[in-house]
Amino acid sequence: MARTITYREAINEAIAQEMARDERVIVMGEDNVGGTGSPGEMDAWGGVLGVTKGLYGRFPDRVMDTPISESAFVGAAIGAATGGLRPVVELMFIDFMGVCFDQIFNQAAKFRYMFGGRAVTPVVIRTMWGAGLRAAAQHSQSLLPVFTHIPGLKVAAPSNPYDAKGLLIQAIRDDDPVIFAEHKMLYDTSGDVPEDSYALPFGEADVRREGDDVTIVAIGRMVGTALEAADELAGSGISAAVVDPRTTSPLDLDTILELVEDSGRLVVVDESNPRCSLASDIGAQVAQEAFGALRAPIQLVTGPHTPVPFADSLEDLFIPDASRVAAAVKTAVDWTK
Amino acid sequence: MARTITYREAINEAIAQEMARDERVIVMGEDNVGGTGSPGEMDAWGGVLGVTKGLYGRFPDRVMDTPISESAFVGAAIGAATGGLRPVVELMFIDFMGVCFDQIFNQAAKFRYMFGGRAVTPVVIRTMWGAGLRAAAQHSQSLLPVFTHIPGLKVAAPSNPYDAKGLLIQAIRDDDPVIFAEHKMLYDTSGDVPEDSYALPFGEADVRREGDDVTIVAIGRMVGTALEAADELAGSGISAAVVDPRTTSPLDLDTILELVEDSGRLVVVDESNPRCSLASDIGAQVAQEAFGALRAPIQLVTGPHTPVPFADSLEDLFIPDASRVAAAVKTAVDWTK
Amino acid sequence: MTGTLSSPTAQELTPDELLEAYRTMRTIRAFEERVHDEFAGGDIPGFVHLYAGEEASATGVCSHLDDRDAIASTHRGHGHCIAKGVEVKPMMAEIYGKLTGSCHGKGGSMHIADLSKGMLGANGIVGGGPPLICGRALASQKRGDGGVGVAFFGDGASNQGTTLESLNLATIWNLPAIFVAENNGYAEATSSSWSVATDDIADRAAAFGMPGVIVDGFDFFAVHEAAGEAVARARAGGGPTLIEVKFTRYYGHFEGDQQLYRADEVAHARENLDCLKRFRARVTADGQLDAAQLDRIDADVAALIEEAVAEAKAAPKPGADDLLTDVYVSY
């Protein structure tokens, strides 16, 4: 149990274990093998950041490269899911959704409802999200709010290696379409991950830190940022709870509400752009459901209403950091009518 | 001034007046003429619901049919906008965004920022949104939250013929990319519309009804629903203000905050799906900025977290109606800690 | 390898198979004509696109398919449903938005589906089907069950990127997929002679490394033969085919369309080209079937449609309990 691996390795292991367990699981994406048709080695890439590396060697018939035709191959994964396979398809960067969103939100997400409950579409769409890699406006977005908005999709956004493995195994076993959002800045982070296979249920938030004065809800990479802020705040005598919803759809609102009932203060940290974001989503639901408990204005900590800038100096300002989170907490704690 | 025309006519007139005023304005979309290459009449359709009918006759060189290639022709409109034209392009149903979203959100919306302020992209994307026409899951969505989420886009959603004309004229004159969202259930509604050309500024909410007890913010067709509810509520002695933001991006938050400062109660009515919606967006911003004034939980009145169903019996339950709005108002008014 | 097949005799059909094909085409025709009338009467809500005139395509193709095989359809999907074996009564109920419908009234005309029959749904998105069918073909390929996937799409859809990408994908994955471009001359009001930059849609096959063929879509036998070859090739691991089927739709783009964009080509087609008339003439002239057999089918079908409409009208609508179900398997 005390084995430490990276987030990248945890994802790879989850896929490998599910492929070994269930031969209906197939993997496809641009260069998920890497090298198809090329004169050199196969498995030359294993995905653009090496996440699927090695799977081809173990499962050569079930790991496939694709052309750069996201509508066709994401759609094919969806079609294959209706036909009895359990595809894990990669949309390399979540930013590329715009060339294939129809297959995801009008097809996969709606089949079951449109067809009166008679479709099952167990597809997993792995995709890389988030800012921080100096990858600029078209390779750094969150876009999780867009997917979370769509009924029929589930959205998982693991914040650490343990969750990454357990949530991905659940995603592959799940009978509904799942957007599995991997934060690109977390791939090299490490943590304890059991070797055995395990699935983490969707819709169960993880209270990463207990605290009485304020409840911080944070998504993805922001969980680490919130924990950092909570440590800082402890120094000033402020006790902050940090909750990681782990899946944004379904959302474990109950856990959040319970904590807010006690703390009376909510800070939501979401690196997405602010409008119609997860921060506003969670904030508004709490303002509706736990208003009586609230003792201070809800604090929304998000990226600004701008594309993600390239320059490191700007990108670092774009992404919420621990000091912004701590400042928001202080605003809430210090607030008097 | 006492001339009454429909929402459809108001839109048509806005385009015609701008085309007459500015020869850089061009119109394109699937069957926006209708009949290209066909043996019968040209201008046989004027758009699927006749909105652009007659424009081809007046401006034959500037109204164009397109193939069913939304990425190519929406992208072409965007490219043409960077090249000095002012295209008004139609994405027939907003639900079709999934086959061309990249051109909208990664190209048009981001050019100015990515290029350091050196691009101007004056494109208008007209599109039809909303439920009610028994058009089922792929032709009835709102999706306004998705567009509102994206920095670099402006989003207008007129609720009546007067606003439709004035906002569309502004959209065409505006130097930024604008999503002009026409609610399909409003096309046949009528109202007073001046014959002369006029532009309504973006980001200025319209307080459609004054009221002290509660502030109802409603979008698009829901403005009418909210007004109906307010009438009903007046009968029970509850005085409700109704605000129409008219544009969701930019959003006139100041007007909303001012009203809430007085009323202490907010109900947001948005037919979109609930998660990361406009309702939650406005609700959360108010919970952050006007918390001190709030006397009751914010009430979010939205469609459910389901696709839009086909059967009239179900679709009528999907769409918020006046009684649901009134019930939400009563919840807020009756609330005690 | 683009060519035009004239009406073939090569592939012989048994009398039972001929009767079955005729029944399918007649059922589609009768279904669509009735829906047309009912729509005009104001009883059917929403957007309805009729397949009348195009029956030979769905029928000629699907007559080669069995339970292993899947099809994806379009907004004009009733014919594909019927040809793939979806039951007529639940279909009619679906169009009326009733609880007894194929989709419990949640889908309507544009989304009728029956996955148990390998019918992946009518589709409200032009070009929505071809990617999905690549996936069905892939699933069959991986399983090695010999199944094929068929994507029906229109001339308008042949300009949609999703369709074009799928052609390439199918070839490089060597999928058992068949792409049936139903060219009825129009996408809404726009002529395919204008919107498609080549003379024929089948010309695009070469650009994606697969055989392309053009068939007379009023001729069941022509479609049947071309589809037979394509299906056989696909089942044998020979990869995809593009079949362009040319014909005319008998009604407007959707119900309510005034059709100012076209002349009287429909009258001409109904009179001289109609697939049912031609089928009847040929099989009776050959002496393969006699007219009475066909008349009996006509009568059976008429009765079936009558019942279907009556039952659909009488059926209950879905209610409040149904609104929130069927979004997820579990949530």
Add this chain to the structure above:
Amino acid sequence: MTGTLSSPTAQELTPDELLEAYRTMRTIRAFEERVHDEFAGGDIPGFVHLYAGEEASATGVCSHLDDRDAIASTHRGHGHCIAKGVEVKPMMAEIYGKLTGSCHGKGGSMHIADLSKGMLGANGIVGGGPPLICGRALASQKRGDGGVGVAFFGDGASNQGTTLESLNLATIWNLPAIFVAENNGYAEATSSSWSVATDDIADRAAAFGMPGVIVDGFDFFAVHEAAGEAVARARAGGGPTLIEVKFTRYYGHFEGDQQLYRADEVAHARENLDCLKRFRARVTADGQLDAAQLDRIDADVAALIEEAVAEAKAAPKPGADDLLTDVYVSY
């Protein structure tokens, strides 16, 4: 109308034009090699895709273009920028994320643009450019200014629906557009011989009703001639052309790529096929230019790049005031 052009002599270039072409190619090469080194040194953030080896394409095409004309580029955009006249110093500063960059540091390598030069931007989305270029071509067509639009895209992008749709649109609108498929054999690690279902990308031209031509992308003169014909046809209202340019990229897909998927084809290309070497050999053998003239250009360019890097490194970064600007013209 697909064919292969051998190195032409038909279109004569003046010595000044030749010097200009050489300077452009040399500038691109020197820029890319320096960026390669700087990236290895850890000074350049983000994703960087180098154009070295492909210089003859951007240069051969853009040598026909003027201020009326626009180009759209790809993630591998530095060469297109330089060939279309974007200044090297702001480009270098942009790659370093500096305030003095072409985009004030907001874009970076993947988004360098200069609309004042008709350079519509490098693009992080594969297939993002062709639709935009249809629009630029349309604007020129409507204005009647004789301008053309050129979309550069890779072999991988030739499978993207956005690209394929654009080919069709350009033909049916008869746009003055040129589509330059830069086939360097790979999309990331994936071979174009696998991912493109036809032998040549140019084969797709016929499927969209336009002429298609294949040129040796190491040969400036071949590209120049093919592009000249295409541009002349487009300016004259003759519609679009697809030009496939074949060559090898000298570096990895992006900086950091270990290139396990390929063999030593780069060494061979650098030695025997290189566009700069071939250009030099030809123009000096012909006696059109002498080596000293070219050497002077090499030296000038080296100095320019040196200065560009030094200035880029010394330049200030954008700061907090710049974060929220440039999202809208007004909001």
